[in-house]
Amino acid sequence: MGSGKTTIGRQLARRMGRAFYDSDHEIVHRTGVRIPIIFELEGEAGFRRRETQVIAELAQEGGVVVATGGGAVLDPANRACMKESGWVIYLDVPTHILLERTRHDTNRPLLQVADPAAKLNALRTERDPLYREIAGLVIDGSRLNSQTAVSKILAEWEKRCELST
Numbered sequence: 001m002g003s004g005k006t007t008i009g010r011q012l013a014r015r016m017g018r019a020f021y022d023s024d025h026e027i028v029h030r031t032g033v034r035i036p037i038i039f040e041l042e043g044e045a046g047f048r049r050r051e052t053q054v055i056a057e058l059a060q061e062g063g064v065v066v067a068t069g070g071g072a073v074l075d076p077a078n079r080a081c082m083k084e085s086g087w088v089i090y091l092d093v094p095t096h097i098l099l100e101r102t103r104h105d106t107n108r109p110l111l112q113v114a115d116p117a118a119k120l121n122a123l124r125t126e127r128d129p130l131y132r133e134i135a136g137l138v139i140d141g142s143r144l145n146s147q148t149a150v151s152k153i154l155a156e157w158e159k160r161c162e163l164s165t
């Protein structure tokens with residue numbers, strides 16, 4: 001959460017001349033309410049069901065850049081879908097930076113707790129191996145601004161395209 005998927009995904013799509021989708025934004029657009037309201041009314045389980053549906057639909061689109069929500073990786077069905085339909089990029093960012101980036105934002109219900117640092121640590125421990133399981137590229141996001149991260153991803157993408165021709 002807060003690793004830069006939305007920010008970097010949007011910039012990457014622009015540089016590639018491709019459409020950009022964000023699964024969180026799709027869910028908000030479809031329901032007409034903010035994510036904390038969905039968590040309040042339907043619980044995390046309800047939100048995850050919507051997320052899985054959106055990810056399955058976006059996987060049908062070809063040639064697009066998709067930013068998922070941070071927890072999408074938890075569901076084996078989402079992981080299979082992401083791995084089969086796309087080239088997955090894991091933005092690996094240390095917890096203290098994630099905390100800095102998310103601390104003033106009330107739009108992430110899982111972080112509205114007494115100790116968000118401990119929560120981010122726990123989420124990272126649980127999710128890091130799952131991201132690594134499906135990632136085609138791991139970006140060390142600790143020292144990169146978003147433009148540099150995008151350039152790095154593009155360079156790797158071009159290498160990958162050359163290898164497959």
Ligand SMILES: Nc1ncnc2c1ncn2[C@@H]1O[C@H](COP(=O)(O)OP(=O)(O)OP(=O)(O)O)[C@@H](O)[C@H]1O
Pocket residue numbers: 001002003004005006007008024067068069070071101102108141144145146147149
């Ligand atoms: N490489 C970066 N360097 C510095 N700040 C960044 C970088 N990437 C994103 N940010 C900032 O960090 C915050 C969180 O970024 P963003 O919303 O893109 O994260 P996210 O991974 O999409 O989070 P979520 O999992 O909640 O969807 C934003 O304020 C954004 O401007």
Ligand SMILES: O=C(O)C1=C[C@@H](O)[C@@H](O)[C@H](O)C1
Pocket residue numbers: 001024035068069070071072107108109110
């Ligand atoms: O990491 C998470 O579990 C989440 C991240 C956000 O992108 C949203 O999908 C939601 O706040 C849950």
Ligand SMILES: [Mg+2]
Pocket residue numbers: 005006007022024067068069
């Ligand atoms: Mg996001």
